[in-house]
Amino acid sequence: EPEVTQTPSHQVTQMGQEVILRCVPISNHLYFYWYRQILGQKVEFLVSFYNNEISEKSEIFDDQFSVERPDGSNFTLKIRSTKLEDSAMYFCASSEGEWGTQYFGPGTRLTVL
Amino acid sequence: KNEVEQSPQNLTAQEGEFITINCSYSVGISALHWLQQHPGGGIVSLFMLSSGKKKHGRLIATINIQEKHSSLHITASHPRDSAVYICAVKTSGTYKYIFGTGTRLKVLA
Numbered sequence: 001e002p003e004v005t006q007t008p009s010h011q012v013t014q015m016g017q018e019v020i021l022r023c024v025p026i027s028n029h030l031y032f033y034w035y036r037q038i039l040g041q042k043v044e045f046l047v048s049f050y051n052n053e054i055s056e057k058s059e060i061f062d063d064q065f066s067v068e069r070p071d072g073s074n075f076t077l078k079i080r081s082t083k084l085e086d087s088a089m090y091f092c093a094s095s096e097g098e099w100g101t102q103y104f105g106p107g108t109r110l111t112v113l
Numbered sequence: 114k115n116e117v118e119q120s121p122q123n124l125t126a127q128e129g130e131f132i133t134i135n136c137s138y139s140v141g142i143s144a145l146h147w148l149q150q151h152p153g154g155g156i157v158s159l160f161m162l163s164s165g166k167k168k169h170g171r172l173i174a175t176i177n178i179q180e181k182h183s184s185l186h187i188t189a190s191h192p193r194d195s196a197v198y199i200c201a202v203k204t205s206g207t208y209k210y211i212f213g214t215g216t217r218l219k220v221l222a
Contacts, residue, residue: 031208033210035210041214042199042212042213042214042215043148043150043156043199043201043212044212045209045210045211045212048208048209048210050208055208056207056208056209058209089154091156093156098208099144099161099163100161101158101161102146102158103158104148104155104156104157104158106154106155107154107155107156
């Protein structure tokens with residue numbers, strides 16, 4: 001069964017460094033999402049992406065964040081200058097259509113020291 | 114006040130019991146999702162609803178748009194149902210999602 005994959009599974013970085021989190025959505029899916037979950041807290045929406053552009057972003061998704069679909073398969077989340085409070089699990093998801101089931105990746109745990 | 118509220122926050126049940134988890138929301142929505150987060154952290158989508166009722170196996174989800182309320186029911190619960198169940202709404206006219214804080218379910222054998 002097709003699945004969403006994410007790499008790395010765990011990323012440790014120093015405050016102020018740039019990180020890129022990678023996702024490979026399911027191949028025929030057109031809608032892509034990033035979410036984060038700080039340890040012990042609820043899942044939060046970051047951004048949705050369709051047709052090579054951001055369709056919606058949350059207040060969390062400030063100028064430090066960017067997303068890109070550099071080729072036909074990868075979907076990346078970049079954090080330019082990480083802060084301690086960026087430490088969280090980041091989930092990527094994709095869906096075939098706007099109203100389709102979202103399939104989640106296993107997540108990348110980001111630890112900012 | 115959270116825009117998406119779930120109750121209860123924690124629930125312990127005996128195997129075989131009928132379980133209900135509730136979700137109320139205060140914003141206009143175009144769809145509501147029920148998700149399951151496994152103890153290891155992985156998230157699986159269970160249902161997407163915009164009206165009425167859906168059933169999949171032992172799981173039933175209902176939504177009342179007028180009352181801004183949805184319920185997730187699990188019939189004949191099993192220890193493998195132990196997980197966090199999350200309600201998430203897609204706000205009207207947007208691609209934005211708001212999540213509830215989740216209901217932690219533990220089913221005892």
